[in-house]
Amino acid sequence: MKKPTLKQKVIRGFIYFLLICITINTLLPLYFVVIASFNPGNSLFSTKMFPETLTTKHYRDLFEKKDYAIWYMNTLKIALCSMVLTVILVIITSYTLSQFRFRGRKTGLMFMLVMTMFPGFMSMIAIYLLLLQVGLLDTHLGLILVYSGGNIAGFTWLVKGYFDGIPRSIPEAAKIDGAGNATVFTRIMLPISFPIITFVAVSSFIGPWMDYIFARLVLRTPSKKTLAIGLFEMVTGRQNTEFTMFAAGAILVALPVTILYMSLQKYLIQGLSECASKI
Amino acid sequence: MKSNSKRACLLSVIFMGLGQLYNRQIIKGILFAAIEIVFIVYLLPFVRYGLWGIYTLGETPQAFVDGKVVQGDHSIFLMVYGIIAIVLVFIFGVLYCLNCQDAYKVGKLRDNHVQPNNFLQSLKLAGEKGFPYLMLSPAAFFTLFITVVPLVFGVLVAFTNYSSPNHIPPRKPVDWVGFRTFIDLFTLSGYKETFFGVFGWTVIWAVLATVSTFFSGLIFAVILNSNGIKLKKFWRTIFILPWAVPGYISILVFRNIFNAQFGPLNKWLSSIxxxxxxxxxxxxxxKIVCLFVNLWLGFPYFLALMSGVLTGIPRDLYEAAEVEGANPIQKFLKITFPLVMFATAPLLIMSFAHNFNNFNLIHFLNSGGPVNTSYKYAGHTDILLSWIYKLTLEQNQFNKACAVSIIIFIIIATISIFNFRRTRSFKEEDMIQ
Incomplete structure (x- = not known):
């Protein structure tokens, strides 16, 4: 290797300077919310970047003064149920569409694609009315059904594309060796498609975990609230007098998700790029 | 020679199952007849009510008689009933056709003196052929009621006058108005300015938001991928962090950081x-803050993605370029950039579509503000989707909101179909079979 010239040194220095700037820019808002959650004051105004004392009072207040534990359990329940329902429905549907040939298959596929292009708001009024009619308004079940039903079309396309990509010779070889349809599905197709199923599972968990609009539409009773509604209400008031408590609540919501995302990074990025190249 | 096929078919047209009975397929005949009887006895009254409802949308408004409220027709419920009635009629129609077809086919077999399948045999056959349909039925059922019926409803509302203050059921029924809503949107003073103004900002916003995240992701991926940068993994992990934090949390935090009166940023500015x-x-x-926050949130995703693409580019391409005497900028423009573009172009288009409808960012950051006095129910940073939200949930202008939704659908569908036609699986889809 040649020794770097002065020009190269300057460029390199500039690049490191840039990287440090971006790092500060990335970390500062995150640091701000973390430090706010340990700040002694209550409001946004009294929040200091470098407080003299730290306190865990806001974390305790969340559970003592607010129904944070209830919101957390509600959200967890809704997100988990939607995830399970979505994954099961999506796997069955996409496997059928990928492996079987039958009348109406192509029309069905095109139809599903078109449906994913409508803005979700358009269906809001009708979903509200339908849930009202069948008595599922203001219930968690209603919300779970809305989330899973709305997810099917888009994810099915994605997973179907993945199943299509598996060479036909693999299941056929297994069948020659005497494996039945069910064995081929559970022992071969499911393990191969593990990355994409992980992606669908995580995305269909995160969607309800963070959704605000449909939760707001369906749920009325305060005790049925989800995290997104509860947190949003804490900081949209004019004075932001509960900002530090919001920060504490936000950290408890974000921490598990962030850890999940960072550890599954590889699968999720892969899934996202499949989204585009495979639909 | 007598024709069993035609006679059986005709009988089945007259009443479901008659043709099957004529063909001496008793169980099948009874089943088909039972379907028709159930339909006529239990569902027909509802279907008639629903069809009447969707045609007229209700006739009597709510009235006060002797100091008591007499409920009128609720147009919106009637419309939902009407859609469900049409779905029922459609399912029934399909069954009716199958019934006639079956009678004709079995009659044909008898004409040719072939023994038709008995009930158990046809049940088994149906089980084999119908297996995929059976597997699809739960998802189809779900999609029908959670997605299809609501969307059809949404499309239909755009052609009514369902809006406050004059046409909110149950006080007043709603009427069909044809394309009136769309014409209003383009010509009515107030709405015209809002629609075109918001539409313009939505396009500018979507382009800038996409381009800024895409190129900053690309530039930093190239920097992190180049030789001689130390601690690559450390930088990458930090840069990807915003992607892993739930979006609405970050947006709400930024909402507070940029708070003009109490926010830390302004506090710091005034202190210096x-x-x-x-x-x-x-x-x-x-607008600048919206773009900045979107960049903060969106650039890590492209960074992670591009890093993957860059490591896939063969080294010898660069070595060959170096032998030819290419400088780093030339290498970037002639090798890296075209290859990355080729791999990520569909994602770029998807990202555009996503930003076009990026409701969460606009709504959580600043609810579309500041208010624009020359707009109707919209602020300066409102995009079409957040305007729809305000029209629906705050102003009860349901018909206008649905009309704008249809326009968004047309735009997104055009982009997606253009994108979709170029992708691999669409071409493969035609190659199978």
């Missing part, structure tokens, strides 16, 4: 002697 900036009060600043 700069006057407070109205981040969300000034239209231009509000």
């Amino acid at each position: 002697g700069i006057e407070k900036i109205q981040w969300f009060g000034d239209p231009a600043w509000a």
